[in-house]
Amino acid sequence: MTQAPDPRWLQTLVGLAVLLLALTLGAGAVSIPSGAGYGGVGPNFLPWVVAAGLAVSGIMIVREARTGGFRNMEQPSGAPRANWIAFAWVSAGLLANAALITTIGFILSCAVCYLLAVQGLRGAAGQPAMRPRTLAVDLATGVAIAAPVFWTFTQFLAINLPGITGTGWL
Amino acid sequence: MDILNALMQGFATAVSPVNLVWALVGCALGTAVGVLPGIGPAVAVAMLLPITAKVEVTASMIFFAGIYYGAMYGGSTTSILLNTPGETATMVTAMEGNRMAKSGRAGAALATAAIGSFVAGTIATVIVTLFAPYVAEFAVKLGPPEYFLLMVLAFTTVSAVLGQSTLRGMTALLLGLAIGLIGLDQISGQARYTYGIPELLDGIEIVLVAVGLFAVAEVLYAAMYEGRVQETQNRLTRVHMTGRDWKRSIPAWLRGTAIGAPFGCIPAGGTEIPTFLSYAAEKKLAKGEDLAEFGHKGAIEGVAGPEAANNATVTTALIPLLTLGIPTSNTTAILLGAFQNYGINPGPQLFTTSAALVWALIASLYIGNVMLLVLNLPMVGLWVKLLKIPKPQLYAGILIFATVGAYGMRQSAFDLVLLYGVGLLGVLMRRYDFPTAPVVVGMILGPLAEAQMRNAVSIGEGSFLVFVQRPMSLVMIVVILSVLVAPRILRATFRREHAADSG
Numbered sequence: 001m002t003q004a005p006d007p008r009w010l011q012t013l014v015g016l017a018v019l020l021l022a023l024t025l026g027a028g029a030v031s032i033p034s035g036a037g038y039g040g041v042g043p044n045f046l047p048w049v050v051a052a053g054l055a056v057s058g059i060m061i062v063r064e065a066r067t068g069g070f071r072n073m074e075q076p077s078g079a080p081r082a083n084w085i086a087f088a089w090v091s092a093g094l095l096a097n098a099a100l101i102t103t104i105g106f107i108l109s110c111a112v113c114y115l116l117a118v119q120g121l122r123g124a125a126g127q128p129a130m131r132p133r134t135l136a137v138d139l140a141t142g143v144a145i146a147a148p149v150f151w152t153f154t155q156f157l158a159i160n161l162p163g164i165t166g167t168g169w170l
Numbered sequence: 171m172d173i174l175n176a177l178m179q180g181f182a183t184a185v186s187p188v189n190l191v192w193a194l195v196g197c198a199l200g201t202a203v204g205v206l207p208g209i210g211p212a213v214a215v216a217m218l219l220p221i222t223a224k225v226e227v228t229a230s231m232i233f234f235a236g237i238y239y240g241a242m243y244g245g246s247t248t249s250i251l252l253n254t255p256g257e258t259a260t261m262v263t264a265m266e267g268n269r270m271a272k273s274g275r276a277g278a279a280l281a282t283a284a285i286g287s288f289v290a291g292t293i294a295t296v297i298v299t300l301f302a303p304y305v306a307e308f309a310v311k312l313g314p315p316e317y318f319l320l321m322v323l324a325f326t327t328v329s330a331v332l333g334q335s336t337l338r339g340m341t342a343l344l345l346g347l348a349i350g351l352i353g354l355d356q357i358s359g360q361a362r363y364t365y366g367i368p369e370l371l372d373g374i375e376i377v378l379v380a381v382g383l384f385a386v387a388e389v390l391y392a393a394m395y396e397g398r399v400q401e402t403q404n405r406l407t408r409v410h411m412t413g414r415d416w417k418r419s420i421p422a423w424l425r426g427t428a429i430g431a432p433f434g435c436i437p438a439g440g441t442e443i444p445t446f447l448s449y450a451a452e453k454k455l456a457k458g459e460d461l462a463e464f465g466h467k468g469a470i471e472g473v474a475g476p477e478a479a480n481n482a483t484v485t486t487a488l489i490p491l492l493t494l495g496i497p498t499s500n501t502t503a504i505l506l507g508a509f510q511n512y513g514i515n516p517g518p519q520l521f522t523t524s525a526a527l528v529w530a531l532i533a534s535l536y537i538g539n540v541m542l543l544v545l546n547l548p549m550v551g552l553w554v555k556l557l558k559i560p561k562p563q564l565y566a567g568i569l570i571f572a573t574v575g576a577y578g579m580r581q582s583a584f585d586l587v588l589l590y591g592v593g594l595l596g597v598l599m600r601r602y603d604f605p606t607a608p609v610v611v612g613m614i615l616g617p618l619a620e621a622q623m624r625n626a627v628s629i630g631e632g633s634f635l636v637f638v639q640r641p642m643s644l645v646m647i648v649v650i651l652s653v654l655v656a657p658r659i660l661r662a663t664f665r666r667e668h669a670a671d672s673g
Binding site for chain 2: 010011014018021025028032033035041042043045046047050053054057058060061064070071072073074076077078079082083084086087089090091093094095097098099101102106110113114117118120121122123124125126127138141142145146149153157158159160161162
């Protein structure tokens with residue numbers, strides 16, 4: 001068993017990320033005009049409040065992380081270490097979907113997304129993946145889920161989803 | 171008898187064949203979503219938000235309410251039969267329900283959960299029917315300062331009271347408020363944080379954030395961390411309660427309802443506190459043999475009470491949503507988003523301007539409860555089959571539905587990349603125990619609260635003192651402070667008792 005990375009380090013990073021977000025919001029708030037008109041506060045008031053609040057939270061999170069870790073932290077469920085291979089498969093599926101949906105249509109694009117994601121999920125669960133037989137089954141399953149979804153939404157609910165053809169069936 | 175007349179009108183609308191079908195589909199879908207791990211009512215409604223572009227408002231609200239409701243029924247099935255705790259709403263049910271199932275009484279546990287949900291849901295719907303119009307009448311008198319404080323109350327309870335850590339809850343809320351800032355300012359029309367990107371002028375879609383945080387993050391999390399988690403399933407026995415079960419369940423249902431209903435009415439959301447309170451009450455009241463079953467063979471009161479409390483809270487939570495426009499949970503926040511898609515702002519005027527819609531919705535709750543009782547008692551075996559779907563295929567399939575929701579809203583492939591980004595954020599938040607509900611509530615309620623605050627301050631001629639000068643708003647400040655303190659005391663007491671019992 002490999003040891004999980006020191007949580008305090010990562011928790012500090014989380015706090016720093018919150019701080020960074022606060023700075024970004026603060027920087028953006030500078031360029032929002034303060035013209036309040038008859039009201040006492042203008043459109044830049046809440047941005048400043050949120051930026052300040054996040055800055056305080058960020059500092060407090062870093063402090064908690066450096067002084068013994070997050071308080072009242074519920075142990076995250078599952079394995080101590082991430083399965084990055086599975087993560088890569090699912091990510092590939094989602095990003096492929098974003099890249100392909102307008103060119104090859106909803107059904108095929110979602111089937112590809114399903115196919116890639118399910119390989120990672122199968123791998124994570126210790127099931128056989130990436131074999132010709134499972135690949136064929138998975139692709140067919142992906143189409144079998146995506147096609148009825150597509151038809152339901154385009155035909156019954158008149159939602160625009162992209163197809164290869166303009167018929168609304170494929 | 172205004173209310174009765176209005177309700178009858180509502181029934182007339184709700185029982186039209188089209189609306190009945192929407193209610194049935196909603197209830198069935200909700201039950202399925204509740205049963206299936208990895209997907210909840212909030213995300214199911216969010217994914218289906220694109221239908222608001224085409225489906226008529228009454229039909230889609232009836233449909234969404236069915237999902238909201240059905241998921242509560244379905245959720246208890248999973249927590250009784252699977253040995254993994256589900257969402258917080260059913261965590262308490264799982265404690266005794268699971269023990270009952272292990273000792274061969276799964277059927278009785280499922281029956282008491284379903285009938286208890288029905289009893290509590292129906293009583294709570296009566297409460298909604300009777301009280302919502304009065305709350306609306308009262309709410310008309312509230313001005314911007316009071317509204318703003320009510321929203322602050324909702325923010326406080328969602329972020330500071332319900333989670334493990336106030337700091338992480340507040341951070342999540344601020345994150346949600348920050349997302350809500352993106353786009354055009356409601357009052358001055360000033361663009362904020364759009365960085366010259368025209369798509370950002372409209373703001374970030376709720377669908378994107380909700381589906382990303384709940385569905386995509388869930389799938390990524392399952393792939394990364396939970397592949398090897400083994401689940402065992404309890405055997406389903408005949409769904410049947412003995413005379414003794416009934417005798418023990420009925421008072422527990424009623425007590426659970428009595429505990430749960432008030433919690434939904436106040437804008438202080440969350441089913442965690444009422445379900446725990448109900449569980450504690452049942453345990454305290456149990457005697458002899460019944461008490462011995464708690465924590466061992468599984469006591470039926472421990473399922474009946476919390477399950478009733480849960481449904482009562484969820485139902486009465488519609489009162490603040492409909493009359494004040496204040497959501498107190500993920501799902502009600504997204505329901506508010508659905509109303510907004512139709513250009514309807516829930517609030518005191520809703521009962522006058524959209525009376526037909528509101529009463530049809532309330533009538534559909536009565537109908538939905540009956541449908542769900544039928545769907546969940548005789549047909550429970552059907553839903554249990556859903557638990558047999560292998561995890562990899564289930565999670566990969568969820569991604570397809572997530573795509574429909576995120577893409578269907580704006581037809582932009584860029585949104586799918588954003589969806590992935592939000593998903594990554596969700597994984598981080600889950601890993602580091604940041605609650606996600608405050609993000610959604612902050613994002614949806616934030617812009618409304620900001621508008622109320624700015625109106626309030628301009629009423630006060632630029633002075634923030636307006637919040638303490640009006641008696642009503644002063645009372646609300648006191649309420650907010652006590653809401654911050656009271657649950658902590660309650661929870662500490664509960665924990666102490668619990669520790670004493672098991673120690």
